[in-house]
Amino acid sequence: MSLTRWGAALVGCATLLLTACTVVDLDANGKPIIPADPNAKASFDNQTPQQxxxxxxxxxxxxxxxxxxxxxxxxxxxxxxSSSTTQSVFVRLTSKIESVDVSNEREHKLVINVNGQPLKVQLGPVINGNAIRDATGFKFEDFTNQVQFAQLSRAYAxxxxxxxxxxxxxxxxKTATMTLAxxxxxxxxxxxxxxxIKPEAQ
Structure with missing residues (x-):
């Protein structure tokens, strides 16, 4: 094969290689920016519970x-x-609000009636328990940093x-429709x- 043909073949190969490659952007340090895998498991390693x-x-x-x-x-x-187990769930109820207690600065509550039984509902600013976090389905093993999992309840509150x-x-x-954990x-x-919470039209 002549040098001219060799040169043409090399150019052709180089063109194929370039067209087969995906152009990757570089960050400020000249390192390639790898796009996130949409199927990858979410990672919270470097985030605070509030984030x-x-x-x-x-x-x-x-x-x-x-x-x-x-x-x-x-x-x-x-x-x-589930009388022998513990689990957290989301609930939506339309109910008359029996009372609202704001006498404790840190723990405001309202009381509603659910199937003949009173239910105290926390309004904050302090909300105790893990109901919100656990109703989301998050589990201990979802977090490499276990402190995040422990503090996530307070952050959700x-x-x-x-x-x-x-x-x-x-x-x-008043009668209101409420979503609870x-x-x-x-x-x-x-x-x-x-x-x-959304008050019903009177």
Whole structure:
């Protein structure tokens, strides 16, 4: 083969190689920027619990609650069927607000009636328990940094309070639709946390 043909062949090969390659952008240090794998498991290694709560609030809490929330009848059935276990669930109820207690600066609560039983619902600013975090389906093993998992409950509680209106004693006697996260423990509803509330038209 002549040198001319060799040269043409080499140029052809180089062209094929270049067209087969994907151009990768470089960062400020000249290192390639690898696009995130959309199928990769989310990593929270370098995030604070508050950042995780903020980034996942809509998808893991509000959107999930809209899809999975139990009504009053389903909640009662779940309480009976899980009387020997502990689990947290999302609940949506329309109920008359029996009372609102804001006498404790740190722990405001309202009381509603669910199938003949009173249920205390936490309004913040302090919300106790792990109901919100555990209802999302997050598990201990989802986090490499276990401190994040332990502190995520408090971060979600702060996020919930940020999105709530001011519920004061003036709400007592009103009927409202509420979305809650509730822990079912031994057949009882505990640590109910308010996520959303909307008063019904009178």
């Amino acid at each position: 995780i709560a903020q980034q996942t609030w809509q998808t893991r809490v509000i959107d999930a609650a809209n899809k999975q929330a139990l009504d009053a009848n389903a909640l009662s059935a779940k309480m009976k069927s 702060r996020e919930a309070v940020k999105h709530l209106p001011n519920v004061d004693p003036g709400w007592a006697g 509730v822990t079912l423990n031994g057949g009882k509803a505990e640590d109910a946390a308010l996520l959303e």
